[in-house]
Amino acid sequence: MSMATPGLPPAPPESRPSDVTGSVxxxxxxxxxxxxxxxxxxxxxxxxxESYLPKERLNQMExxxxxxxxxxxxxxxVQLEEYVSPEAIFTEYAYFSSxxxxxxxxxxxxxxxxxxxxxxxxxxxxxxxxxxxxxxxQHFVKKGIPVLGIEPAAxxxxxxxxxxxxxxxxxxxxxxxxxxxxxGKQADLICGANVLAQVPKPNDFVKGLKILLKPQGVVTIExxxxxxxxxxxxxxxxxxxxxxxxxxxxxxxxxxxxxxxxFDVEELPTHGGSLRVYARHADDGTKPxxxxxxxxxxxEIDAGLQRVETYASFGEQVxxxxxxxxxxxxxxxxxxxxxxxxxxxGKGNTLLxxxxxxxxxxxxxxxxxxxxxxxxxxxxxxxxHHPDRIREARPDYLLILPWNFKDEIMQQMAYIREWxxxxxxxIPQVTVLD
Ligand SMILES: [Zn+2]
Numbered sequence: 001m002s003m004a005t006p007g008l009p010p011a012p013p014e015s016r017p018s019d020v021t022g023s024v025x026x027x028x029x030x031x032x033x034x035x036x037x038x039x040x041x042x043x044x045x046x047x048x049x050e051s052y053l054p055k056e057r058l059n060q061m062e063x064x065x066x067x068x069x070x071x072x073x074x075x076x077x078v079q080l081e082e083y084v085s086p087e088a089i090f091t092e093y094a095y096f097s098s099x100x101x102x103x104x105x106x107x108x109x110x111x112x113x114x115x116x117x118x119x120x121x122x123x124x125x126x127x128x129x130x131x132x133x134x135x136x137x138q139h140f141v142k143k144g145i146p147v148l149g150i151e152p153a154a155x156x157x158x159x160x161x162x163x164x165x166x167x168x169x170x171x172x173x174x175x176x177x178x179x180x181x182x183x184g185k186q187a188d189l190i191c192g193a194n195v196l197a198q199v200p201k202p203n204d205f206v207k208g209l210k211i212l213l214k215p216q217g218v219v220t221i222e223x224x225x226x227x228x229x230x231x232x233x234x235x236x237x238x239x240x241x242x243x244x245x246x247x248x249x250x251x252x253x254x255x256x257x258x259x260x261x262x263f264d265v266e267e268l269p270t271h272g273g274s275l276r277v278y279a280r281h282a283d284d285g286t287k288p289x290x291x292x293x294x295x296x297x298x299x300e301i302d303a304g305l306q307r308v309e310t311y312a313s314f315g316e317q318v319x320x321x322x323x324x325x326x327x328x329x330x331x332x333x334x335x336x337x338x339x340x341x342x343x344x345x346g347k348g349n350t351l352l353x354x355x356x357x358x359x360x361x362x363x364x365x366x367x368x369x370x371x372x373x374x375x376x377x378x379x380x381x382x383x384x385h386h387p388d389r390i391r392e393a394r395p396d397y398l399l400i401l402p403w404n405f406k407d408e409i410m411q412q413m414a415y416i417r418e419w420x421x422x423x424x425x426x427i428p429q430v431t432v433l434d
Contacts, residue, residue: 029072030079030244031202031254036070038308040078040245041235041315043067047378049239049349054375062378067350069238069245071311075253077202078226078245078311080238102408104135106270107193110220111139118189118218120145127180127187127212129172129205130195134160141165148185150176173201177208186214193222194271196251197242206258209279216286219260219279223251227300228273230311232428235318235354236347237272247305248275248296255279264290272404272427321429322355328430329361337396339424341365342409344372344384348401351426353379362399366390387413394419403427 028035045064053062071078120126126140131149133156140147141164149167151157160167170176172195180186190209199205209219224237226247238245252262255277264278264287275296280287304310332339341348344367352358358380366387367373373386390398390413398416400406403425410423410433423433 027081029075029077030200031077031250031257032072032075034072034074036072036079036081038071038073038311039315040069040071040311041238041318042069043235043238043318043350043354046239046350046353049241049346049378051378052344052372052375052384053378053381058376058381064379065240067238067240067354071308073308075250076247076306076308076311077250077254078247080240080243100402100405100408102405103270106268107136108139110191110276111136111143114189114191114220115140115143115145120188122146124188125185126189126191127185129190129192129209130198131160131165131167132156134163134165134167136191136193137165138163148180148187173199173204173208174211177211181211185212186217187212188214188217190217190219191221192219194224196221196223196246197244200243202244202254203257206254206260210258210260210281213260213281215281216284217280218287220276221251221279222268222270222274222276224271225267225273225275226250227303227305230314232272233317233321234272234427235314235321236351236427239346239350241346246275247300248277248293249300249305251275251277252297256282259283261289262293263287265293265296267296270404321427325351325355325426325430326357328424329357332397333361338363338393339397339399340390340393340395341382341399341401342387342390342413343367343401343405344369344377345402347403349377349379351401352377352382358382363393363395364389365401390416395421397422397424397432399424399426401426406433 044067046067047062047064069078069080122144124145126145126147128137129150131137131151134149137147137149147165149160149165150170150172151167152171154169157167157169190212213219223246226245229237229245248265255262259282260279261282262277262279266276268274268276329339339362341362344365359382362382364383364385366385366389368387372384375384376382377384398413398421400409400423406425425431425433
């Protein structure tokens with residue numbers, strides 16, 4: 001079954017596939033409904049990456065699900081099939097944005113920039129979708145700008161409410177947006193960071209943005225850029241919580257189909273390379289499309305992102321990244337060295353499960369998030385300790401799992417050099433940092 005999507009040509013008849021997978025379990029493309037048959041990368045079976053285990057569950061079965069990513073041959077949305085319901089993932093979530101200092105700082109700078117650019121003030125209304133623990137909206141609150149957070153994970157939302165940030169516990173999409181709009185609550189600015197990938201129904205989500213946005217309002221959405229994921233082997237950013245992986249051109253199609261135009265874009269260093277896209281109503285003539293947006297679209301088209309063959313070589317690149325990481329770990333273990341992890345992020349769980357790295361290579365990992373301390377990584381059962389444990393263990397190598405925060409972590413942990421400890425990042429390929 002193929003759904004009609006405005007702005008797209010009809011699905012082509014059987015085109016010659018470069019990598020046809022056999023049976024496909026689920027329905028079609030999350031956006032356009034076309035049957036998915038081109039593999040982007042297959043990372044095998046993996047547990048949900050945020051399902052940290054308490055000690056008493058270590059000898060029980062754990063559910064594993066396929067981490068098989070496809071690319072749609074029609075709209076070029078790179079996506080997982082939905083194996084796990086979003087309710088199962090997001091109603092209690094262990095990710096608290098405020099634990100990463102540089103991320104909070106990134107969002108403080110964003111708040112200053114966007115407040116100036118849009119001239120926001122006390123009469124404005126800012127909504128953040130997937131507002132997490134209020135790490136972003138707190139900066140608007142300090143400026144006296146009215147805000148509303150929308151966050152599906154009740155445990156995370158309650159942290160925001162305790163900070164004085166009004167937060168609605170809900171999944172965002174058309175129904176939530178309609179209810180707010182009917183209540184007279186339309187936004188001058190809707191922002192979202194790292195939420196688009198986590199939406200199982202991107203069309204419904206973007207339709208919600210359209211409904212919630214004032215006639216001359218602006219939406220800004222940040223998401224990891226697929227181009228960087230491919231160029232830099234960031235396969236560990238693939239996990240069940242991330243249903244889709246966006247290029248600018250793929251995002252543009254989804255927004256256009258709901259009557260929203262991407263009129264500007266910034267390329268950001270966050271999360272290994274992200275885009276911040278700016279959207280407005282298609283009929284809002286007050287905001288012309290910028291040269292940056294035009295240029296990025298052309299650059300992606302030149303790079304072949306609208307041809308299915310371009311996506312076919314990524315899987316081989318990923319296998320090679322795994323082999324190199326294992327070669328490094330085997331070599332240092334043979335020398336009798338110790339390796340310890342830093343961080344227990346979702347991306348670490350994809351990496352360790354895909355590569356088969358358990359306590360045979362990694363004695364333990366540490367995390368500043370107290371929710372994770374004392375628990376074990378899903379699948380690999382690597383124990384998670386308080387960061388102070390590093391000082392006691394004096395490891396030879398510290399493998400930084402959240403490599404996107406490596407500068408911050410290397411500063412915090414610089415003392416490992418006192419005993420000759422060295423930092424290692426696994427991505428884009430295993431590298432010892434000096
Ligand atoms: Zn599609």
